[in-house]
Amino acid sequence: MTTSAAGAEPAGGLKPVTTRVMNLAHFLTRNARRFGDRPGLIWGERQWSWRELDAATHALCAALAARGIGKGDRILVHSKNCGEMFVSMFAAFRLGAVWVPTNFRLMPDEVAYLATSSGAKGFLCHGDFPDHAAAVAKESKTLQFTWRIGAGSFGETTLTEAIAAHRGQRVPDAVVDRDDPCWFFFTSGTTGRSKAAVLTHGQMGFVVTNHLADLVPGSTEADASLVVAPLSHGAGVHQLVLTARGAPTILLPTERFDIDEAFRLIEKHRVTNIFTVPTILKMLVEHPAVDQHDHSSLRHVIYAGAPMYREDQKTALAKLGKVLVQYFGLGEVTGNITVLPTYLHEEEDGPQARIGSCGVERTGIQVAIQNDAGEELKPFETGEICVIGPAVFAGYYENPEANAKSFRSGWFRTGDLGHMDEEGFVYITGRASDMYISGGSNIYPREIEEKILTHPAIAEAAVLGVPDAVWGEIGVAVCVARRPVDENELAGYLAEKIPRYKMPKRFFFFEELPKSGYGKVPKRLVRDELERRGLLDFVRTPGGSV
Known part of the structure; x- marks a missing residue:
């Protein structure tokens, strides 16, 4: 498995005696010993103690091993947040395999591409996504089995059945070195085509330590974290951090973001920290529920993924107090670039407010x-x-x-x-790229443009992000049509081809796109033309083409 991107021989030619590191699954072993009866995961009315989570992980490891999964094998996971997804992460780590989670909002063909590009051997798929399971089975040349998470009618077994069949079995943690992969974190970088950023056991051991030091200092088993984002990406990293401290993770009961329920859970479980994005944080503090529930237990409300408008910062500080923590970090650096801690978030403007800084x-x-x-x-x-x-x-x-x-x-x-x-x-x-961030998600114009261009009426297309007070940025598509077509038709056509969060907010139609002397369509020229025509004023106005 080729993963190394850059490296150099140590000074003087000296090499370490060993590069062996702790297997990340040891966090579960340690928690089962020290906090066995304390809750480790809470999802709706169901609670798993640390002892139960450790036992379930061992059983799933035994089941996966019996199916041929071993060190270095990739396990693709396409699932909404749930207990089985939580357990699947640690099962992959314990086996020395690679956890390959996807964003559950992706389309079937996108997940099939991830299965193929990662060389996944096993596929754990939520029961709500039979089309994704079929697409992966059709396209992947390396896939050997599909297991279902939850209800449904596909897959050779379910995770619940696999765990039950191997209950009581114990699997030793695989011996891992610092550079052994543990997680493929999908990111598109600047190309728009998903790439697997290789995260390793040694790297993630540092990331956990760094998050504890810089984002949630002083955390113990008495803390609690509410998850309001998919575990496949940043929220999964944060959950791993809280596991290292033996603190419970609390999942929303459904994938729907219910703000009243979120505040109810914060009050009920005395939640101390949340990992979120500016869009969700804005929704939380502007909802009436913020004044109807006790949230005084919150100490760290961490936001990342996009800049936050200053007025939104002020509102959040006024509602929640001095608990905000901002960080800047890409998937490739696992969130570890900069931090603006709680004490540097000022409600009043002034030199100490560091307005516009990510820390x-x-x-x-x-x-x-x-x-x-x-x-x-x-x-x-x-x-x-x-x-x-x-x-x-x-x-x-x-x-x-x-x-x-x-x-x-x-x-x-x-x-x-x-x-x-x-x-x-x-x-x-x-x-540096044309990528824009909407609601904390990276959106890559080329991917959307390619889907638009499959419509028979569209000859040219350019997608770009424009500022939006709610989502940070939203997408706008400028198209050249071969025949009359309106926004509703094009949006309906795209609805089956791209996830909703990638859908452009507006579609405009030009006779031709502005081009450079080399025949290219620079986004800055498209933006300038939109400004010149006054069309950006209509971006948030519903209706047909302008």
Whole structure:
């Protein structure tokens, strides 16, 4: 398995005697010993103690091993948040296999591509997604079995049945080295095509330690975390962090984001921390439920994934108190680039408010603002934000071209543009790519453009993100049509081809797209033309084409 992106021989030719590290599943072993009867996972009316979670993980490991899963094998998981998904992570870790979770909102063909590109041997699929299971089975050349999570009629067995059949069996933690993969974290980077960022046991051990130090300092088994995002990505990392402390994770009872229920759970379980994105945080503090439930237990409300408007920051601070923690970090650095802690969040404007900053370097991490030649720039000069440190991933799985573009002299290139002030506070000012962030999710225009262009009436298409007070940014599509077509027709056509969160908010139709002297369609020219025509004023106005 080729994963390494960059490296160098240690000084003097010295090499460590061993690179063996703790298997991340040991967190469960430790919790079962120390906090066996305490809750580790709460989902609706169901609670699992740490002892039960550890036993279920051992049983699932035994079942997977009997089906041929071993060290280095990839296990694809497409599921909504649930107890089985929680257990599947630690089962993969314990076997030395690789956990390969997907965003459950992806379309069947997208999940099939992830199965193929990762070389997944097993597929654990939620019962609500039979079309995804069929697509993976059809496209994958490496898949050997599909097991179902929950109700449904596909798969050779269910996780519940597999665990029950092997209950009581114990599987020793696989011996793992620092660079052994444990998680494929899918990210599209700047290309729009999903790539598997390889996270390793050693790297994730550092990430957990860093999150505990910088995001939720002082956490113990007495804390509790509410999950309001899919466990497949950042929320899964945060859940791993709380597991390291023996604190329970609380899942919303359904995939629907019920704000009143969220505050009810915060009050009931005395929740101390939440990992979220600015869009969700804005919804939480603007909902009447914030004034109807006791949320005084909250100490750390962590937001990431997109910048947060200053007025929204003020509202959140006024409603929740001085509990906000912002961090900046990509999947490739597992969230570990900068942090703006609680004490640096000021409700009143002024020099101490650090308005617009995403914070300072994380513990053990170094950030540099570099020009195109890789030279470090002076304070306040704009360049690419680059990072080095133990949280940086091992590289993209079997993608040397992407690795070559993403690393330079050992530095990981984030693709984000920004500057640093004289005290080391980082400010993100733009992105090197056309990618935009809507509701905390990265949206890649090329992927959507390609789907639009499959409509027989569309000759050309350009998608770009524009500012939005609710979602941070929303998508706008500008198209050239061969025949009359309106927004409703095009949106209906795309509804079966892309997830709802990727759907452009508006579709505009031009006779031609603005082009450069080389025949390309720069997004800046499209944006300028939208501005010139005054169309951006209509972006949030429903109706047909303008």
